[in-house]
Amino acid sequence: MQFEQKKFSDERPKSKALFERARKSLLGGVPMNWMAKWAGAFPPFVAEAHGAEFVDVDGHRYFDLCLGDTGAMTGHSPAATVAAVQQQVARGITLMLPNEDAVWAGEELQRRFGLPYWQFALTATDANRFSIRLARQITGRPKILVFNWCYHGSVDETFITLENGASQARRGNVGPPVDPSVTTKVVEFNDVAALEKALQPGDVACVLAEPAMTNVGIVHPEAGFHQQLRELTRKYNTLLIIDETHTICTSPGGYTRAENLDPDFLVFGKPIGGGVPGATYGFTQAVADAILARHNLEDCDVGGIGGTLAGNALSLAAMRATLEKVLTQEAFDRMIPLAGRWTDGVSKAIAEFDVPWHVTRLGCRAEYLFSRERPRNGTEAHNAMDFELERFMHLYAMNRGILLTPFHNMALMSPATKEEHVDHHSAVFREALHALVA
Numbered sequence: 001m002q003f004e005q006k007k008f009s010d011e012r013p014k015s016k017a018l019f020e021r022a023r024k025s026l027l028g029g030v031p032m033n034w035m036a037k038w039a040g041a042f043p044p045f046v047a048e049a050h051g052a053e054f055v056d057v058d059g060h061r062y063f064d065l066c067l068g069d070t071g072a073m074t075g076h077s078p079a080a081t082v083a084a085v086q087q088q089v090a091r092g093i094t095l096m097l098p099n100e101d102a103v104w105a106g107e108e109l110q111r112r113f114g115l116p117y118w119q120f121a122l123t124a125t126d127a128n129r130f131s132i133r134l135a136r137q138i139t140g141r142p143k144i145l146v147f148n149w150c151y152h153g154s155v156d157e158t159f160i161t162l163e164n165g166a167s168q169a170r171r172g173n174v175g176p177p178v179d180p181s182v183t184t185k186v187v188e189f190n191d192v193a194a195l196e197k198a199l200q201p202g203d204v205a206c207v208l209a210e211p212a213m214t215n216v217g218i219v220h221p222e223a224g225f226h227q228q229l230r231e232l233t234r235k236y237n238t239l240l241i242i243d244e245t246h247t248i249c250t251s252p253g254g255y256t257r258a259e260n261l262d263p264d265f266l267v268f269g270k271p272i273g274g275g276v277p278g279a280t281y282g283f284t285q286a287v288a289d290a291i292l293a294r295h296n297l298e299d300c301d302v303g304g305i306g307g308t309l310a311g312n313a314l315s316l317a318a319m320r321a322t323l324e325k326v327l328t329q330e331a332f333d334r335m336i337p338l339a340g341r342w343t344d345g346v347s348k349a350i351a352e353f354d355v356p357w358h359v360t361r362l363g364c365r366a367e368y369l370f371s372r373e374r375p376r377n378g379t380e381a382h383n384a385m386d387f388e389l390e391r392f393m394h395l396y397a398m399n400r401g402i403l404l405t406p407f408h409n410m411a412l413m414s415p416a417t418k419e420e421h422v423d424h425h426s427a428v429f430r431e432a433l434h435a436l437v438a
């Protein structure tokens with residue numbers, strides 16, 4: 001690790017100088033606190049990014065598997081999105097008025113996900129928050145339910161964990177407004193009995209769930225879990241919000257379309273605008289009717305749903321171009337086999353060096369975890385994490401021109417990713433294992 005740290009710093013004098021300058025005006029030397037988490041002593045500062053690659057200010061070229069933690073799953077600056085944004089930016093950026101792009105996007109989202117009504121936000125966090133508020137209003141119930149070690153954005157209600165049967169504020173929860181156990185119930189993913197027990201009292205407005213967990217490594221649902229989740233939420237009149245922000249990696253219609261899920265709400269953010277801020281949430285006819293029945297025109301701008309820049313013209317132009325021309329079925333047909341190739345490369349090295357790890361894939365996303373067994377829930381996945389080891393793997397990769405997501409060992413393929421990128425990762429991953437254990 002010391003060798004890798006020195007190599008990283010020695011080879012990046014310009015990033016280092018920018019970081020030292022940044023520390024005088026930006027808290028911790030970065031514009032957003034998560035950017036402090038890179039494994040080097042400072043982050044590489046970016047000169048430019050195209051497709052699946054970026055170049056730092058010291059001239060190092062990287063194959064990007066992080067892709068802005070899914071915000072750039074489209075590849076960086078996809079041509080169709082750039083062209084649409086260039087056109088729109090000169091024709092009005094934000095107006096508090098709709099345009100035809102909004103209608104096109106609503107119709108396309110209908111087609112992809114099968115839900116009839118759509119609204120827009122700027123972040124997936126907001127789309128989740130708005131869906132939760134609506135679910136509370138419709139059901140008149142106070143609580144929500146999430147799965148242990150989930151992540152759905154900076155939504156206050158979701159920063160809760162379950163330890164030895166007791167729920168508590170998640171470690172690192174900054175300034176919680178209330179004890180999250182007041183607002184939230186938390187159970188393990190794939191635990192149907194615990195789910196039913198939590199829903200039974202009839203005080204849960206909605207379950208907010210990723211269809212497969214992706215933020216604590218990947219945790220797949222067990223056979224029948226989604227059917228039971230849907231049956232139980234219906235049985236106890238709890239609404240179901242499926243957050244597809246990461247699981248959009250499964251197909252153009254996310255996990256929902258690929259596996260025929262039937263949620264009441266669906267949330268999709270991050271790459272929907274090719275990196276231009278935008279997010280959406282859709283819902284059923286029944287939910288739409290329930291919202292409209294409670295709608296109050298005079299107060300609709302101060303009810304806690306929406307935002308000044310949400311649904312702006314620039315964001316909608318970016319979403320339209322991205323949905324129409326970038327995140328297409330053809331793109332997924334290329335991206336998914338690349339994730340398979342990446343998984344095979346990692347799996348081969350794990351077997352060769354017999355480390356107690358495994359690798360798993362979900363559509364065009366893949367991830368290695370530091371456990372032999374596949375986790376069944378968030379706790380098992382969380383127990384398999386090893387911060388020091390993770391940092392070594394990430395730094396080793398970065399020093400050899402590969403960027404992994406700094407929050408776990410996630411790798412994402414974009415439409416611009418190529419086989420040679422993936423093969424470079426396989427070679428570097430093998431070399432890292434050799435350095436660790438040989």
Ligand SMILES: Cc1ncc(COP(=O)(O)O)c(C=O)c1O
Pocket residue numbers: 069123124125126128151152153154210215243244245246269270
């Ligand atoms: C599943 C999921 N939902 C929502 C979000 C929030 O996205 P944003 O930070 O863009 O609001 C994230 C962010 O990582 C996520 O992984």
